[in-house]
Every structure is written in structure tokens, then in C-alpha cells.
Amino acid sequence: MDTPQYLAFKQRQVHQNYGHQGKKTVNEKQIVALAKAMKQYLESECVNQDTDELKNLMLIIEDTNQGTAQFLHKLLSNVVANYLYDVLPHNGEYHYDAGICKGKCGCGVNGVVALITQQLLESRLQLQDIQNYPDHMMNEVYVAFCSKALVNVSGTGIQYNFKGVDCSGKPEQSQSQRNMAAQANNMYNNPVQI
Numbered sequence: 001m002d003t004p005q006y007l008a009f010k011q012r013q014v015h016q017n018y019g020h021q022g023k024k025t026v027n028e029k030q031i032v033a034l035a036k037a038m039k040q041y042l043e044s045e046c047v048n049q050d051t052d053e054l055k056n057l058m059l060i061i062e063d064t065n066q067g068t069a070q071f072l073h074k075l076l077s078n079v080v081a082n083y084l085y086d087v088l089p090h091n092g093e094y095h096y097d098a099g100i101c102k103g104k105c106g107c108g109v110n111g112v113v114a115l116i117t118q119q120l121l122e123s124r125l126q127l128q129d130i131q132n133y134p135d136h137m138m139n140e141v142y143v144a145f146c147s148k149a150l151v152n153v154s155g156t157g158i159q160y161n162f163k164g165v166d167c168s169g170k171p172e173q174s175q176s177q178r179n180m181a182a183q184a185n186n187m188y189n190n191p192v193q194i
Contacts, residue, residue, distance in 0.1 A: 030080045030087075031073065033094035037113045038120075041098040046105035046114070053121045060120075060127055068127070071134035075116075078142055083112040083149065112149060119145040 039061070041047065047054060060068060084096060087110060098113035099106045106114030123141050130137045 027080075027094075030084065030094050031076045033096055034076050034080055034084065034113065035072075037096035037098055037110070038117045041100055041106075041114055041117045044098075044100045044105070046098070046100060047117075047121070051121075053124055056124065056127075057120055060125060060130060063127060063131075065131045067131040067134040071130045071138050074135070074138045075142060078138075079112060079116050079145070082146075084110060111152065115149055115152060116145050119148060 042054065042057070061072070063069075087094065087096065089095075096110040096113050098117070099111060106118070119141060123144065125137060125141070
């Protein structure tokens with residue numbers, strides 16, 4: 001069996017084992033939301049910012065080569081389709097949480113985001129390999145990720161709460177919380193003289 005035959009065999013095998021047959025095309029908004037959540041995770045205190053693995057992964061993410069784009073799109077669409085497909089939008093937009101909202105680093109309601117990001121870091125992928133063999137490299141990373149995800153689902157690592165979580169800014173406050181904050185600010189700025 002030569003290399004192209006082997007790669008074709010591995011791709012068919014992974015697709016049969018992990019791909020969702022017959023499901024609608026994965027929503028591009030969900031893929032973009034996953035990419036954004038992964039970038040937030042990579043830029044958070046959960047990841048050591050001084051490692052060569054992070055610098056390498058950022059080069060891969062920012063690469064505009066067609067093979068790299070194909071690798072990332074297939075990988076993210078598989079993660080969304082198999083793990084995040086049922087997460088509902090929050091205020092009309094998709095948001096995924098890797099635990100960084102509350103500083104737990106990967107223990108959030110969509111801890112899969114942290115798992116796929118960590119797997120990409122740990123895989124130490126070479127940009128040239130991704131550009132030349134995008135399908136093969138995607139299969140390699142995805143199989144390793146699925147194994148890690150299975151362990152976490154069986155334990156307590158991944159929690160699923162299919163409500164969207166917005167980690168992009170400050171948490172929304174209710175009207176009563178805003179009123180209390182305004183009163184506290186008013187009391188601080190205008191103290192009562194006794």
C-alpha cells in the first residue's frame with residue numbers, strides 16, 4: 001500500500017467512525033464562534049504564552065495557504081458537528097465557553113473548546129505537513145482529540161449545558177443589579193453628613 005492509498009484509507013476510516021452522516025451542513029457561524037473561542041482560550045492565562053508550541057500554533061492559525069485553511073475548516077466543522085452542534089445561540093449569536101469566563105481553564109460548559117485547543121498545542125504540528133497533507137493531518141489531530149474527549153466525557157471534565165455562554169465581555173447585569181450599582185456609586189460620591 002503506497003502513501004496516497006494509506007491516506008485515503010485512513011480518511012475513510014475516520015469519516016466512518018466520527019463523521020455525522022446525513023446531518024445538515026455545519027453552520028459557518030458556529031465554526032467562526034469556535035475559532036473565536038479557541039483564540040480567546042489561547043490568549044488567556046490558561047495557556048503559557050512563552051512556549052514554542054503556542055507560537056507554532058499561532059503561525060498555523062494565521063496561515064493563508066489553501067491546505068491550512070482546509071485543515072482548520074474540516075477540523076472545526078467536525079468538532080462543532082460532533083460536540084457543539086446543539087449549543088443554542090446567545091442573543092442570536094453563537095458563543096462557546098472554555099472555562100475562561102470564570103477562570104477555571106477548560107472546565108466550562110463547552111470544555112471541548114479547551115480540549116481541541118490543547119490537542120492542537122500538544123500535537124506540535126508542522127506547517128509544511130498541514131499545507132501538503134491537510135486531510136491526513138486533520139485525521140491525526142481529530143482522532144487524538146476524540147480519544148481525549150471520550151475520557152473527559154466519561155469522567156467529569158466536559159459538562160454540557162446547551163445554553164449559549166457569552167465570554168466576550170462583562171456579564172450582563174439585570175435592571176436591579178444596575179440600580180444597586182448606581183445607588184452604591186451615588187452614596188460613595190455624595191456621602192451623608194451626620
